[in-house]
Amino acid sequence: MASRRKRSRGPASTGRLIAPINASDLKTYPLKKRHSKVRVSDFAAPWRRGGSLSKFLATLPDILAVKALRAVVAAIVTARRTGRPVILGIGAHVLKVGLAPVITDLMEQGVVTAVAMNGAGIIHDFELALMGHTSEEVDAEIDDGRFGMAEETGRMLNEAICGGAAAGQGLGEAVGRYINRSAALFPHRATSILAAGARLGLPVTVHVALGTDIIHMHPSADGAAIGATSLLDFRRLAAVVAGMEGGVYVNVGSAVILPEVFLKTVSLGRNLGYPLSKITTVNMDFLSHYRPQTNVVRRPTQKGGRGYSLTGHHEIMLPLLAAAVIEALGRP
Template identity: 80%
Template structure:
């Protein structure tokens, strides 16, 4: 049987093509009637060699981060004028990038009312006061089992905590007193936040998670003493937060522990009758993290107040903020 010839099947369009929309009837309005978020009057000014910080501060654009920086500095200045608390929560990184003199100066001027630290923060503050150096090379020490095994750090800080528990003190006060009691040994005590807190009568509280700090590996560690002194500090911090109406809380460089602690102090204070309806909260870090944005910036201020976030390296942003505060205070 002969094979039938091939037939070419015509191509068929599944559906008709949609023509482009006719825009001839588009409605417009004058540009001058539109709200705009950016104006020439908000622009930066070029720097002139030999200028002052005041001029530099005024020259920043009034846009985004620079606008937030001004708002935070103004909020802190306003709280200080009204004698409302300005509380700073700092992670250990903030200490070991050389910023303790900035915080001690803010404490000396009466601008910072309280400081909250995590457990690692006291280790760096202590070692700097004792030896003038801190921050070991973890990668180089971990393989040999030497990481965290500095004898003086483990023995002396644990001794200070046990003394503090016996005297019914907070952890921060206990270590601060230990430093101040031996100024000849702690030659850099003037740059210690812990020592300054005791000297000035400013609460410096420490909030510990057991097992996170190198001193917990040492045989001198006393879990009961660590727990008792840290719980004391949690309640002391809550006492400061309870009076924070019109005040400011700043979280700097703590991604988990201190945001969680602050949220609980707010809840406890409100439960005990302190409404905290007009507070300012700020998160400052070089990365954006979930807990600080949620537990510091958003949740505590959803009842009232303002929350801000500033992203940047601490060693640049903290001195810049401190200088901005001084300019706002005149």
């Protein structure tokens, strides 16, 4: 006769419910003695029609992101008043949402002392200066192999890069000087960050990953020239970063290239004896990404300094930051 399998009955039951806790002896203290993170004095003020920008900024609540924004503004203002650098690292999307005039104005006013961009940045900067428009419809062009095949973009940018390599220039300087050669050929060059850098004598560096940019597909692309000019720009940016004790680095819209580049410049500077222990770093983007948070906000400041994150769309956040800084500096 087959043996019967015993059914599991689970834990033994006492048949009694657990009695509720007795809270009658709970210890309390006066609310006024408790530390509170939010106070009425920190609240926003309603907007009144006809007010100024400075009044608007003052109405913002002194809580969370506004506290971070104010701290970043204060760091930038202090850096410029003490002659320390303010470096702006930008992804190409920053140009595509129309922010070049804001950045060139900050350069001209002496607020931003150096700009770093990725390889895509020179494409949009160049096309805007040349034609007044940029950013093709990739979905509409990729199926027929037309994506990235604009003749002038490939030919002229590679010509500028090769000429820069022969002249011992960095990539950013080479393209900026190329754009500045002819106002007739580049009728919109007032929008160009690269041209502004060359005109003002401010470093605008370009950091390229070969194969990521449309001009690398063109037969005029010269890997040796691209590599030489971009490496020179890396070392030029490293020299700027090495001297940024008391300064500020702001990464706007670059999720991979510039956070990696910035971290290496910090390490190189410290290896050569530059302290970089009192620096402010900022990441601005509409999404939080691993590399900017790690390689811009956290790692470079773990020795000293402060790192901040400001989350929001570039076309809102960067003009807001720029306006707040200009108001704080008291400049026209």
